[in-house]
Amino acid sequence: MRSTETAFFDKIKIIEILNGIPHGAVxxxxxxxxxxxxxxxxxxxxxxxxxxxxxxxxxxxxxxIGKSEKLFRKVLETGESLSVEGNIITQDHKNKPIHFTVSPFRNDDGNSVGLFVFLEDISISHSFDQRGFSSDGVKDILGHSSKMLEMFELLPVLAHTDASVLITGETGTGKDLIAEAIHKASKRSRYPFIKINCGALPEALLESELFGHVRGAFTGAVKDKPGLFRLAQDGTIFLTEIGDLPLSLQVKLLSVLDDREFFPVGGVKKEKVNVRIIAATHRALRELVKRGEFREDLFYRLNVLRLHLPALRERDGDIRLLLDYFLRKFNTSLNKSIKEYSGKATEILTSYHYPGNVRELRNIVEYAVHICRGKSVKKECLPDYLVSPLMDMEVNEEQDVKQIDTEGGVQSKPVADKAEHAVPIDGGWRDVEKGMIIDALKKTGGNRSKAALILGWGRTTLWRKLNRYSLN
Amino acid sequence: MRILITIQKNSVAPRFDLTTEVLIALCEGQKVLGKPRTVLMTRPSSEELCALIIKENINTVICNGIEESHLQYLAWKKMRVIDSVVGPYSEALKAVTGGFLRSGTVLPGAKQGDGK
Known part of the structure; x- marks a missing residue:
């Protein structure tokens, strides 16, 4: 038995051990x-x-790391391990902070015959340190509305399984953050988390990026390239905008999900992978399935665990929380000392419907903090389209809202059903405008002067429109 | 065509921002005209290196690791940048004049024992 074990360990290749390390190792x-x-x-x-x-x-x-050769030679000569912080230039031209640990390999005589260099990516802790953020991904997701609390309860469940997750939600709701938080809380957290936007690359390039290619597979393929699936080995691959994945690649992705293996582009040898897939989309996948633009089998395969992120307008009380959070954040980063929002600004900001969700809210606050010169954010510091919403308000008719459905079913509801500001999407602009007038009048208890002020119109304009829509 | 290669001893320097020596060559077709000259910089600085590249009317820059901002800047200045090139600069010069040097190339002579 002992000799069998020895024989087994003799056969282990160094590269297999190295590939088991979730950081750079050489x-x-x-x-x-x-x-x-x-x-x-x-x-x-x-x-x-x-x-x-x-x-x-x-x-x-x-x-x-200084003159790295000098450092490496010092370790060879002294035989003592060293740790230093520095950076490297990555393949995508980023300057990445790295913690280097250099250790010697000794032979039987105790002489150093080589070095082991371990490169730990510390960019996340660096950026968190600089911004004063928590390093725990989940803590960066704010919300105390009932919908968010429901979602927070679901997150550990999703993290502790290894099944595919489909995250849905409108643009700007934080799908990427949630995907990363699930990865960080999962047992795969020490392995890579690789994100790819399926809508950002043309089909041929996307296939090569995802599955890699072999030398000579196509013009310009001068060397073998490992795909992102291989590089995410033992970790998580996050496919964002999965609804934009071309049909031909959907077939290949389905086979990876089923068999955990694939052929690289132009390759003849199958590669095995152990990767968890998290997919996200802002599009209604079931609708795409109905239209034949998304494979039904892939939809069901991805839809094992479904997480729907609520739109900001559905998150009661979270707008105020996020407004304060981003104000503090931008105050620090832009070295300002703004204390609060004025009453009018708060009113505008809390009554806006945020079609771009948290991303839009964040940008609005950043804009306001840049513009604001006093101690309080006033109406004048807000972007124009908020102050005169009727000029810029857009309704995305394709937008739909899905609800968390643990059984995998999908229920579509028009945005209007959920929005505080009812925005009917069937009747076009007239209905939108009518809805806004009713909303404003409700808020002001029927006071037309105040309603006109909220709507950014004169009293005469409001009167004229009330007549037009028979609201008088 | 004016070519600039960031160098360290006989090789293409590992990093653009830490380069203190560059080689400037004038080429016509596949020929290098005259003897390439080297320029020593007083200190490693990407900004000063970019300024030198502009001043010298360089058309092609050959380097190894380069940050996005400098790559974008040079591209904006209509410079052709061939990056992630590893190996002796003489081979890089030969390859670029031959028209077959691409980003990410490990040149002959880069590996220990090559050519022995």
């Missing part, structure tokens, strides 16, 4: 050339291990 020889490196480092540097082997580490890692 082994160097005494000449500081690369002997082996793992797939996480391939992802960081953009160089495949076959290209990087026997090349001096400096040229592949592109780090700034």
């Amino acid at each position: 082994i160097l020889d005494r000449d500081l050339c690369i002997v082996e490196m793992n797939s996480s480092l391939e992802l960081l540097t953009g160089f495949a291990v076959s290209e990087a082997k026997r090349v001096r580490a400096d040229f592949i890692l592109r780090c700034n």
